[in-house]
Amino acid sequence: MPELICSNLTKTYGKGMKALDKVSFSIPALGIFALIGRTGAGKTTLTRILATELMPTSGAASINGIDVVNNAGRLRDMIAVLPQESRAVAWLTPRQTIITYLMYRGVGFSEAKKKADSALRKTDMDRFANTLNEKLSGGQKRKILVATVLASGAPIIFVDEPTTGLDPISRAELWEAFKMLKKDHFVFLTTHYLEEAERLADRVGILHEGKLMALGTLDEIRKLVKYQYSIRILGKKDGIKVKEGKKTLGEDGYLQIMTTEKEADALSRRFIKGKIRFSINPVSLEDIFYSIVKKPIREEEGNGKQEEW
Amino acid sequence: MGKSVLSQINASILINAIYAMQGYPAMLISNLLSPISIIIIVTFASHGSLLGEAVSGGLITAFVGGGLSLQADLAHLKNDFKLQDMVVSSPTSAGVYLFGMAISELIFQIPSIITLLALAFFFVHATLFAAAEVFAVLVLLYAFSIVLGFFLSTVSSDILQSWAFIGILSILLTTIPPVYYPINYIPMPWRYIAYISPTTYAAGIVQVSLGYLPPSQSNIALDWAVLIALCIILFVIAVKKNRWRDV
Structure with a gap:
């Protein structure tokens, strides 16, 4: 080859x-x-x-x-x-x-x-x-x-x-x-x-x-990144609990949650129930790139614990 | 794919001469006027007595000018269009690219050379031997200016820098040296400054050969030796220091 x-x-x-x-x-x-x-x-x-x-x-x-x-x-x-x-x-x-x-x-x-x-x-x-x-x-x-x-x-x-x-x-x-x-x-x-x-x-x-x-x-x-899904919500949302994943408030004003498939599924259900508008996608190259080369403005790691934000 | 060196040479001629002439015919007029303008000044200032010297000087300027133009053209194609990068990564070698570009400059100079040769035919009375000697000097000068132009183009990073090189070289190669008049018109000790330039030696050979300067005023053998030595030195420097493939 x-x-x-x-x-x-x-x-x-x-x-x-x-x-x-x-x-x-x-x-x-x-x-x-x-x-x-x-x-x-x-x-x-x-x-x-x-x-x-x-x-x-x-x-x-x-x-x-x-x-x-x-x-x-x-x-x-x-x-x-x-x-x-x-x-x-x-x-x-x-x-x-x-x-x-x-x-x-x-x-x-x-x-x-x-x-x-x-x-x-x-x-x-x-x-x-x-x-x-x-x-x-x-x-x-x-x-x-x-x-x-x-x-x-x-x-x-x-x-x-x-x-x-x-x-x-x-x-x-x-x-x-x-x-x-x-x-x-x-x-x-x-x-x-x-x-x-x-x-x-x-x-x-x-x-x-x-x-x-x-x-x-x-x-x-x-597969190099820990989380396979990306959820994006416009604005800082209080009270969103993430058991497993990483939350980032980007410069563009979006809250991004990178998480596992199971957690993404659970969060999606909660957002639909709570009438919160969101988008969900597999992690993009952009997500991966930033996770490798650039520190986001603000980031918190879930570490499997529930957290308030 | 069968490589054809002739095609590679023709590519440079098409880009830098034929298509450029079609696109920008004003450049032909500019090339033509450059040596003729000084011939007019020298002829009028000398009441016509230096017309022959001025015409032979115009030929020297036209051939040296080819190299100066080449320097700017190559730098423009390299820095502004990235053509040289595309060619470096192609089967064309530096030598073939340079040869093609050198021919393209000569083609661009044809109207100017024909006009000057026509003037020479009427106002310069050369023997066959003198004409051959002048031709040899012009070929050597052209090779010198082409190698110098190529070397400078590879180290030039911007067209502004190329223009600066042209300004400096024009003074060194055609203004300071006594190209349009005999060297004995320059008073001592200023004459020594003129000897910095290789065109002083070229003009010396041409002027003696055409009978404008008595042989006692110039050592022809020394002039040839210096001219050839300068060409060889420049060629070696250019081959060693030029940046075809960047380092």
């Missing part, structure tokens, strides 16, 4: 700033892997090392058995990269953007033209094929770059925060494009939009301050 392996990967920039700290993991190079983390977590550094753009300070990494550091030339035939904050070159059209990128990959002009037209059709961008990139919307420009890496035919694609700054509709359009890529590519995606990872990823890694905090499928990640 194709595999991405990182072993003690460390990157230290000037003045001793450690961007990656002995990151080790191994994942199947299939489907979409989403690396999530806050700004400055080290996501781009890890992506750039794996995409052969940046040398690590120490450690090793390989994709499908090909060493990222020592065999970059061979790997570059198999990868395509959509860097963070990349933009389609202003004075090119989408067709020219794809054609020239394919030519950099060694494809002849005529063949590149055919592939470009095919990629534009697949991403529903063919109607803009001859419009200057500078005249396209932000979402369309990003979509052109996705079409560009799609056209490359590279089986491994790195996309670094591709939807940052896009409106929800453009973002949803790009998600569709990624779902298309997922069918026959390995996509290494970094994002700080947890919803994006939740919707697209087969596997997720959580990176925080250069360290890998969690890794696995969404189900496996959910």
Whole structure:
């Protein structure tokens, strides 16, 4: 099975700033892997090392058995990269953007033209094929770059925060494009939009301050947290007793109770009876992320005892 | 997938010359005017006596300007569009990318070079040997400026920094050196400052070769040696210090 392996990967920039700290993991190079983390977590550094753009300070990494550091030339035939904050070159059209990128990959002009037209059709961008990139919307420009890496035919694609700054509709359009890529590519995606990872990823890694905090499928990640359900109620509610679980009053004014399935069931019945409006869901990636990397504003642990709040 | 180096070179030419010319034709006019404007000033100020020197200086400026433009273009494509990151992760090597970009700058300079060659045809009377020597100097200068431009582009983090590099290099390579007039027009001891620049040596060779400067005023062998040595030193520094794959 194709595999991405990182072993003690460390990157230290000037003045001793450690961007990656002995990151080790191994994942199947299939489907979409989403690396999530806050700004400055080290996501781009890890992506750039794996995409052969940046040398690590120490450690090793390989994709499908090909060493990222020592065999970059061979790997570059198999990868395509959509860097963070990349933009389609202003004075090119989408067709020219794809054609020239394919030519950099060694494809002849005529063949590149055919592939470009095919990629534009697949991403529903063919109607803009001859419009200057500078005249396209932000979402369309990003979509052109996705079409560009799609056209490359590279089986491994790195996309670094591709939807940052896009409106929800453009973002949803790009998600569709990624779902298309997922069918026959390995996509290494970094994002700080947890919803994006939740919707697209087969596997997720959580990176925080250069360290890998969690890794696995969404189900496996959910098991890392003690409580499997999340109940949300608007406002501070007095008198809600939780036998087993964690209560958090978030910045958004919602009271969140993370609890077991049994306790969630009991609380739901009580809320319905007491006509308290609430929502109940399995814990989201956002819940998990915050429980791993961020201390909530206020939190209390049930510890199996009844408590008043 | 069969790699074609020719395709990779053509990709740079399309992006940085052909499509750029289509998109922004004003840049062609700007390129053309840059050397011609100084030719006009020098010719008028010298009552026409330095027209030949000015035209040969214009050719030197046009070829050095290719490298300066390359520096800004590469930095723009790298920092603002992240094109270089996409290319680094592709099968294209640094050398092939640079070669393609160097050709693209030459293509961009074609209108300017044709105009200057037309002026040279009428106002510079060169022997075949002199023309060959001038051509060799221009090729060497172009290689020098391209390598310098590539090196600076890889360390430039913003287009503002690139503009600053252009300003500094323009002064060092085309203003301080006696490119548009003979070196004996610069009084001592200021002449020593001019020797900082490699274009002083290039202009010395060209001016002696075309008969604008008596051989006694310039040591041609030394000029060639310094010019070639500077090119080699810069090439070695650029190869060792450039950041194609970041560290």
